[in-house]
Amino acid sequence: MQWTKQNEQPVYSNRWFSVNLADVELPDGRHLDHFLIRLRPVAVATVVNDANEVLLLWRHRFITDSWGWELAAGVVEDGEDVAAAAARELEEETGWRPGPLHHLMSVEPSNGLTDARHHIYWSHEGEYVGDPVDAFESDRREWVPLKVVPDLITRGEVPAANMAAALLLLHHLRL
Numbered sequence: 001m002q003w004t005k006q007n008e009q010p011v012y013s014n015r016w017f018s019v020n021l022a023d024v025e026l027p028d029g030r031h032l033d034h035f036l037i038r039l040r041p042v043a044v045a046t047v048v049n050d051a052n053e054v055l056l057l058w059r060h061r062f063i064t065d066s067w068g069w070e071l072a073a074g075v076v077e078d079g080e081d082v083a084a085a086a087a088r089e090l091e092e093e094t095g096w097r098p099g100p101l102h103h104l105m106s107v108e109p110s111n112g113l114t115d116a117r118h119h120i121y122w123s124h125e126g127e128y129v130g131d132p133v134d135a136f137e138s139d140r141r142e143w144v145p146l147k148v149v150p151d152l153i154t155r156g157e158v159p160a161a162n163m164a165a166a167l168l169l170l171h172h173l174r175l
Helices: 082-094 146-154 161-174
Strands: 004-013 017-025 031-039 042-047 053-061 066-070 072-075 096-098 102-107 118-123 126-128 140-145
Touching (some): 004 031, 042 053, 042 161, 066 161, 082 118, 102 161, 118 161, 140 146
Antiparallel strands (some): 042 072, 053 140, 102 118
């Protein structure tokens, strides 16, 4: 069963996202109003070192009032290469410059509501270049053993589904 968008009108827009209202026709001919959020692509990156430790950020998310482990992430600027954006975000948020990045996965965290695509990269090497420029984004940055990733996720310490999926895939690939 395929839904068909008849039209879409903006409700609110800013530099980061837009909220739109779509007129959607269902397969039986009925129509419904469906709100959707249009977002810029997100680039995500981390490093896994020779000891099979992954570079993570411990941060608070005020929206859900929760703490958890995350990978460095941010929006891709207009005209910016996605992998370059991932490398930039990693360096800005952790102080580590990655070596050659490998595409791990691209996911749509909530494709029933938004068109957000998160492109996740990783490197097997990195160079510490100094304190993070965006240190305000996390409480701390740590090298966490990949072997504990399933336990962190089970305990709810990796609340973001895209981050949990990426870490589980890295766990699988490296261990």
